[in-house]
Amino acid sequence: MHLNKTRSWYLEKAGTAFVWLFLIVACALVLIPLVFMFTASAMPARDILRLPYPWIPKGIHWPNFIKGLMGPEDDWIFFRNAFNSLVVAGSVSLFTVLLSSMTGYGLAKFKFRGRTLVFMLIMATMMIPFEAIMIPLYMVAMRMGLQDTYAGLILPFLANAFGVFLMRQFLITFPDEILDAARIDGAGEIRIFTNIVLPSSGPSVATLAILAFRSQWDSLLWPLLVVQSDEMKTIPLYITRYMAETHSDEGIMMAVAVLASIPMITLFLTLSKYFVSKDGLTSATKG
Amino acid sequence: MRRKRGFSMERKKALWGWIFVIPSLLFFSAFSFYPIINAFYESFFNRNLLSLRPPRFVGWSNYTYLFNSRDFWLSVQNTAIFTVGTFIPLVVFSLILAVFIMSISRFRRFFQLAFYAPAVLSSVVAALIWLLIFDPRGLANQGMNALLGTTGVNYNWLSDTFMLRLSTIVVYFWKYIGYFTVLFVSGIGAIPHTLTEAALIDGANRWQLFWRITFPLLKPTTLLVSVMTMIQCLKTFSTQYLFTSAGAPTRPLNVITLSIYNTAIKDYRIGRATAMSILLFLVMFAFTWLQLRVSRTEEVTFM
Structure with a gap:
């Protein structure tokens, strides 16, 4: 048997060992900043920038979290800002799903003149990056009186070309017989859509909803443009504001970072399959 | 009778088709088509955000101003450095990680999720964490000193021009490495086992397996990932x-995005900012078009 243990056998073993070593080191490097965020959030500022970094906090330093929630002016504005983020990300995600599936359904299952043109036009918007139209969009929002409102934060993101594409691709394979059977049974078109089409689009809808929610939770540039008052700020703006005003206290900053990440981490731990699904990934360029 | 019915x-x-399509067409018109057409228009005017005077038609002068402006070319250069400096390591390392992950038999899911974890954080949080790591007393200096055997050297992560650009690249690399690794993993997963097994039976080693089988079949995925990364990098804003x-x-x-933002919001020069947006749009349009072309041909058929 030991005749098999030739040079190539040892090379193979060495290769496997190298692969494991590489992956473990890379994994550690990627996770270190996350570990840093969590451990530092539990430490008083003077421990965080000590040489060398202590890594293990001595218990949780609660003032970080309390001050992080109270905000720079001690008015507990974190809760208001977190609420804003939830309202914006929640509504965008809900209405994006609704609009995209309506449009995708219309394009997939109804024949009308101009259908191809409509589809091409919508797909063409994928080539318009948000960053390129943000200034004109900002002017539009100002003219419509949308600055500093929820509508201003929500409306520009409801029409989502990728969403339409995703839903159309999914619904095009939806069996026509089911729809026709429902029509013969006397169901109206709206009921067919809400009671048959929507409930059976589960995975696509979930991918799209999570995608929309994430990109809004993360959004910095547009809120920077439309929001003026501290009350209307979203979490990313809360963080930038906090950073500008209390740049010195690292413990509070990390506590705020942890607080801001809780919803996403929770979603990730419970619904990770929708985060790393192929549909959700290839769409990133539009997010 | 039947015919008429x-x-x-x-x-x-047909009517119902329109009913389902029209609501989102309205949104696309108001928030995509109109702004981009309006952007072309505005880029020929000298609108000032604060001025009450009506904007004046200035022809191409916003564009000629930009082409003669050293600040504009600096921002183009910054964007180019960032894009090239980020996308090459991202593509190379995510490919390596994906190949390695697929070559082990256990913990595949674990490694994918671990590498993906930073992508879950918002970009603001990512920048915040790394700001502290790059602090003169922070982990980055401690790590570099331990690695290079120096003591107490400050590598100026947040002040030296080169290091500062490197720092933003590190943040971006860290945040998106897992994301592209997962894309490559699904690309490799699509390669039929029969192909790799046949190669192994023929006596191919791992090195040959990668260069002869995996990599050629992954070319479309690699191309797609490269274009996607470039598009992402061109729009970078939060970290900077x-x-x-x-x-x-x-x-x-x-x-460039930071420059557009500052020109419009701090200098109130809407016309000039829109002209910059149009230039960014043209570059990204080319890349996005390329991406759509690439993703259409992405599906490799395995006979």
Whole structure:
């Protein structure tokens, strides 16, 4: 048997060992900043920038979290800002799903003149990056009186070309017989859509909803443009504001970072399959 | 009789088609088509956000101003450095990680999720964490000193031009490495086992397996990932914005989106900012078009 243990056998073993070593080191490097965020959030500022970094906090330093929630002016504005983020990300995600599936359904299952043109036009918007139209969009929002409102934060993101594409691709394979059977049974078109089409689009809808929610939770540039008052700020703006005003206290900053990440981490731990699904990934360029 | 009914059914269906499509068409018109057309228009005017005077038609002068402006070319250069400096390591390392992950038999899911974890954080949080790591007393200096055997050297992560650009690249690399690794993993997963097994039976080693089988079949995925990364990098904003507002020098980090933002919001020069947006749009349009072309041909068929 030991005749098999030739040079190539040892090379193979060495290769496997190298692969494991590489992956473990890379994994550690990627996770270190996350570990840093969590451990530092539990430490008083003077421990965080000590040489060398202590890594293990001595218990949780609660003032970080309390001050992080109270905000720079001690008015507990974190809760208001977190609420804003939830309202914006929640509504965008809900209405994006609704609009995209309506449009995708219309394009997939109804024949009308101009259908191809409509589809091409919508797909063409994928080539318009948000960053390129943000200034004109900002002017539009100002003219419509949308600055500093929820509508201003929500409306520009409801029409989502990728969403339409995703839903159309999914619904095009939806069996026509089911729809026709429902029509013969006397169901109206709206009921067919809400009671048959929507409930059976589960995975696509979930991918799209999570995608929309994430990109809004993360959004910095547009809120920077439309929001003026501290009350209307979203979490990313809360963080930038906090950073500008209390740049010195690292413990509070990390506590705020942890607080801001809780919803996403929770979603990730419970619904990770929708985060790393192929549909959700290839769409990133539009997010 | 029957014929007539069929005809009206068809018209009814066409009507319903429009009913389902029109709401989002309205949104696309207001928030995509109108702004981009308006952007072309505005880029020929000298609108000022604060001025009450009506904007004046200035022809191409916003564009000629930009082409003669050293700040504009600096921001183009910054964006180019960031894009090239980020996308090459991202593509190379995510490919390596994906190949390695697929070559082990256990913990595949674990490694994918672990590498993906930073992508879950918002970009603001990512920038915040790294700001502290790059602090002169922070982990980055401690790590470098331990690695290079020096003591107490400050590598100026947040002040030296080169290091500052490197820092933003590190943040971006860290945040997106897992994301592209997962894309490559699904690309490799699509390669039929029969192909790799046949190669192994023929006596191919791992090295040959990668260069002869995996990599050629992954070319479409690699191309797609490369274009996607480039598009992402061209639009980078959050990291640079956070770093500069935390006090880092602006010039090395002034990428094009940051420059558009500052020109419009701090200098109130809407016309000039829109002209910059149009230039960014044209570049990204080319890349996105390329991406759509690439993703259409992405599906490799395995006979």
